[in-house]
Amino acid sequence: MAVVERDVRPSDAAAGTSRPAARWFLSVGGIDWLTKAWWTCLSVGLFAGLWELLWAVGWADPQLLPPPHIFLSDFGEQGKFFNTATRWQVGQSMGEGPSAFESVMITVAATTMRVFVGLVIACVLAISVGVAVRYWHVIDKLVLPTVTLLSPVSPIAWLPVAIFLFGIGNAPAIFMVVVALFFHMVLATIAQIDSVSPNLINVARTMGASKHQIYGRVIVPAILPGMLQVLRMNLFGAWMVVLVAESTGVGYGMGQVIMLARNTFNPSLVFFTIAVVGVLGFGFDWLLRLAQRRILYWLPDTQEKLRGL
Amino acid sequence: MAFDAPHFSSRTAVVCRGAGKTWAAGTKRAHEALRDVDLDIAPGEFVVFLGPSGCGKSTLLYLIAGLEDATDGAIWSFGDKVETPSPQRSLIFQETSLFPWLTVWQNVSFGLAIRGASQAERRRVAAEALQRVGLKAAMDKRPDELSGGMRQRVAVARALAMRPKVLLMDEPFAALDVQTRARMQDFLLDVWRDSGASVLFVTHHIDEAVALADRVVVFTARPGRIKTIVPIDLPRPRNLFSREAEALRIQLTDLLRDEVDRAFAEQEAMTA
Numbered sequence: 001m002a003v004v005e006r007d008v009r010p011s012d013a014a015a016g017t018s019r020p021a022a023r024w025f026l027s028v029g030g031i032d033w034l035t036k037a038w039w040t041c042l043s044v045g046l047f048a049g050l051w052e053l054l055w056a057v058g059w060a061d062p063q064l065l066p067p068p069h070i071f072l073s074d075f076g077e078q079g080k081f082f083n084t085a086t087r088w089q090v091g092q093s094m095g096e097g098p099s100a101f102e103s104v105m106i107t108v109a110a111t112t113m114r115v116f117v118g119l120v121i122a123c124v125l126a127i128s129v130g131v132a133v134r135y136w137h138v139i140d141k142l143v144l145p146t147v148t149l150l151s152p153v154s155p156i157a158w159l160p161v162a163i164f165l166f167g168i169g170n171a172p173a174i175f176m177v178v179v180a181l182f183f184h185m186v187l188a189t190i191a192q193i194d195s196v197s198p199n200l201i202n203v204a205r206t207m208g209a210s211k212h213q214i215y216g217r218v219i220v221p222a223i224l225p226g227m228l229q230v231l232r233m234n235l236f237g238a239w240m241v242v243l244v245a246e247s248t249g250v251g252y253g254m255g256q257v258i259m260l261a262r263n264t265f266n267p268s269l270v271f272f273t274i275a276v277v278g279v280l281g282f283g284f285d286w287l288l289r290l291a292q293r294r295i296l297y298w299l300p301d302t303q304e305k306l307r308g309l
Numbered sequence: 310m311a312f313d314a315p316h317f318s319s320r321t322a323v324v325c326r327g328a329g330k331t332w333a334a335g336t337k338r339a340h341e342a343l344r345d346v347d348l349d350i351a352p353g354e355f356v357v358f359l360g361p362s363g364c365g366k367s368t369l370l371y372l373i374a375g376l377e378d379a380t381d382g383a384i385w386s387f388g389d390k391v392e393t394p395s396p397q398r399s400l401i402f403q404e405t406s407l408f409p410w411l412t413v414w415q416n417v418s419f420g421l422a423i424r425g426a427s428q429a430e431r432r433r434v435a436a437e438a439l440q441r442v443g444l445k446a447a448m449d450k451r452p453d454e455l456s457g458g459m460r461q462r463v464a465v466a467r468a469l470a471m472r473p474k475v476l477l478m479d480e481p482f483a484a485l486d487v488q489t490r491a492r493m494q495d496f497l498l499d500v501w502r503d504s505g506a507s508v509l510f511v512t513h514h515i516d517e518a519v520a521l522a523d524r525v526v527v528f529t530a531r532p533g534r535i536k537t538i539v540p541i542d543l544p545r546p547r548n549l550f551s552r553e554a555e556a557l558r559i560q561l562t563d564l565l566r567d568e569v570d571r572a573f574a575e576q577e578a579m580t581a
Binding site for chain 2: 200205
């Protein structure tokens, strides 16, 4: 219903007469998008403003809690620290190697790649295992106790295991992301399968669907909305654990930068890295929500209903 | 008892002999939902199961559908013993059971997709079935764009697309408002006449039973047994305000009241 109302809003009607580009922009929900962006900026701005205020009145010590205008100001200086791979090599002077901007981009790309690959592997494995647990009773009996047993183990405990198994480099970092998400996602998949409406399954059964068809055509599409929600929650988990994982030798990586900042007592660098991680996580979440709306076109918008309360 | 050599015609739509169901049989939580049901349903007959809530009338429907196994006795349909679900016996539920991720026509032709029919074939059959329920225009809509009554009509179309010989309906109109329900009853009678299928219809509404049924099967409270079978010999289309209809409603109300009283007394004894 909200869509219909939006169409008759005067601003949109007026846009109908303006230039085609503007019309296209508004027709894809430009106003909506702008409003959202505005609120996001305001939200972050208020937080940063409060911090700046605390600094201005002298409550936040710039040596310990440098406000945004300090830790964001010297990008060139901060960016150099992101060159965690070649910085310490013998015979390398400070001026050589990638520039500050390049360093930041290489680091961001490296960490994002680890998160993304880890997330994809964890998802595919967890959904396969979760479905298999319900599909074959024997897998349920064989696998589920171990999965439940390993679920509460903290990623920190897996860190040495990752190093034992994979040494240093990308592999242990990706392993850490996978292992931190896998067990929870298996349990979440099973919970989703168990909550599929028995009516839907019974309808398929009365139409002569085989077990295989019931899983493929009913259960998997029925659990998709819940699974994407689970994935979104775990996305943040992946970003958290990747920093821990990268504290071991991985060449470029945000975790390396954090370790460096900790060891050299550099609060500005810590907050700068936190800001970068925040922006990346936010971006990932936005992309995922976009994908969610595409894939789950049939879901009604509950947000709209809650707004009317 | 030997049920392997049934003494009835293979043309009978549904035959129940001593059918019973105990949930969680053999455990502490075991409870008997249905006991010793003997029932014959003719092809093209409209039979309503009437009884208090939890009397096992829906359970019987599930047994006939083949979705649950009878723990006692046996059920046959057109001479075949009911052991698994079959497209010949379509079940329609109270709550909407449409697949929300499929369009209306894809929902209706779901059973054909299971059999591997081509897209053109599925669309043709879906269009035909939707025509019969008056919703051909809504073919490409999604279920969440339809009203409750329309969704149930789509569910009926989906059942009809399988060309069932028996339509099993578990309180299909219970979630609809009174006006929509009356319209849906007329609609169902039309569909029933066209399809020639037997309809087994579960309800706890006496009005609905009198409006629809050839015969009303009245169930006792837990465990569900057949208390009596009341034939409704009113000519169709029915005048539901006639004296005869009123008399039948009173008769059914009396029959049901005893069972509801008993069910209440039992529940109070349990909580006391």
